[in-house]
Amino acid sequence: MGWIAYAVLAYGLVTWILPVPLTLLHELGHALRLLAWSRGRVSVHVGRPPGRQVSIGRLELHVRWLNSPRWGWFGFYEGAVDGPSRARRLVVLAGGPLVSALALVALLAAAAFVSWPASILIWVPALAVAWELFVTAVPMRYPRWFGPYAGWDSDGYRALRMFRPS
Numbered sequence: 001m002g003w004i005a006y007a008v009l010a011y012g013l014v015t016w017i018l019p020v021p022l023t024l025l026h027e028l029g030h031a032l033r034l035l036a037w038s039r040g041r042v043s044v045h046v047g048r049p050p051g052r053q054v055s056i057g058r059l060e061l062h063v064r065w066l067n068s069p070r071w072g073w074f075g076f077y078e079g080a081v082d083g084p085s086r087a088r089r090l091v092v093l094a095g096g097p098l099v100s101a102l103a104l105v106a107l108l109a110a111a112a113f114v115s116w117p118a119s120i121l122i123w124v125p126a127l128a129v130a131w132e133l134f135v136t137a138v139p140m141r142y143p144r145w146f147g148p149y150a151g152w153d154s155d156g157y158r159a160l161r162m163f164r165p166s
Contacts, residue, residue, distance in 0.1 A: 073132070
């Protein structure tokens with residue numbers, strides 16, 4: 001198989017197959033830490049609503065596996081940290097970008113063990129995870145062209161707001 005075939009396959013992976021699992025992994029990075037520090041239910045939503053609902057104890061997953069490319073990258077979590085601990089809220093916010101960073105490191109490590117044309121199947125998803133990490137960790141309010149996220153605050157922006165005097 002030539003490099004063009006690998007590139008087309010990688011494009012299909014990043015456009016149609018990987019967005020939902022990578023977004024779910026990112027949101028679980030937030031949710032699992034939140035479950036440890038709350039008594040209530042924690043919900044994770046990925047993809048265009050309504051998604052299929054699965055409950056695992058206090059964790060509710062609302063996932064729609066088939067989406068348009070833009071909606072596959074859409075996800076958020078709902079729940080509250082018990083008590084006023086700013087440090088705990090900050091760790092919950094950092095959980096998603098941290099898991100994305102770990103996924104990126106794992107993909108880059110895997111790319112080192114794969115030969116050139118096939119490594120495209122790892123490098124392209126690694127670039128997608130790097131982009132996800134960047135747009136969630138950098139403090140920003142998402143612009144209109146971010147589709148379903150338009151007007152929302154990134155994880156980095158929400159963390160930064162915690163340190164502003166009220």
